[in-house]
Amino acid sequence: MEKINVLIVEDAGLVAEDIANKLKKHNMDVAAICNSGEDAIQSLEERMPDVILMDIQLSGALDGISTAHMIHEKNDIPIVYLSDYEDNDKVNRAIKTSPQTYLSKPFREGDLIRTIQIAFNNWRDRHTTKPAAVLKDHFFIKDGDKHVKVSYHDIVYLEAGRAYCRIVTETKTYTQSNNMGKILDQISHKDFIRVHRSYVINTNKITEIEGNIIRLGKHHVEMSKGMRDKLIDKLKFI
Known part of the structure; x- marks a missing residue:
């Protein structure tokens, strides 16, 4: 099975490390752990992940939704939002960034792994299935x-x-x-x-x-x- 490379954007250090350990246990790679939106954007200069796990509520000038919006201006990377509360305004903002899905904290390990796999597979299928009429040259x-x-x-x-x-x-x-x-x-x-x-x-x-x-x-x-x-x-x- 193809290894999935995941960028974790989470400002709670213990939570981020716990997620990283779960991913590694299931043979996934961790591209980086970033505790702010600014760090996440900078990390893409070095390595492009397959999937981004993005906490909506981040410390710093950028929250997770603003960060996702800036990432998608230049890069087409599937994003899975993480959040420990529901806020209609934030949900509506999040929808506009076209995330793959949304995981509410606390989440089960199995749900986390399946969500990442589905997000990656859906993205890959979308990019490998091309219309028959696409011109070759x-x-x-x-x-x-x-x-x-x-x-x-x-x-x-x-x-x-x-x-x-x-x-x-x-x-x-x-x-x-x-x-x-x-x-x-x-x-x-x-x-x-x-x-x-x-x-x-x-x-x-x-x-x-x-x-x-x-x-x-x-x-x-x-x-x-x-x-x-x-x-x-x-x-x-x-």
Whole structure:
């Protein structure tokens, strides 16, 4: 069975450690334990988890819902909310961030494990089941008042912004109002790989790698340490 990598965002230290121990007992990996929304967002620079367990009530400037909203602006990661109380206003806010589900504290170990497995499997099924009509070598995007054809081969990299995604080609940059996850759903191409929370590159465009900098002809992007191995495995070195 595929190992699931889980990010735990919980500001109660003992609760977070207890959750981590339960996950490890069931052969799951713990990407990190973060006690604030700010730490959770920062941790995604290093390693992208498969599922996020997010406590709604967090200390700090960001609560769990605000954190989830900021994460989903750049990353399509399934989130499971944890909470020890019900508040209609918070529930309504949480729904707007499209969580996988919601676990009320205290929860049973079996419920926790099953919820994570279901969240991950639903996300994977959604991303591996593609419409039959998806084109193999190009797609169309909106550019002003028209739709233009963009070839996968011409794309250098994608860059995620707070509420947009930039598609950078050799000749032009297109800014789309969709987040990067939705763009990747449409591309779904073997030559593209995420190297940073904010960047997906076309591996055919790589001309040089120096430290954590990837050069793509006249362009360059930063690579996260936690995503380096995945890129190296995809490339050929002599």
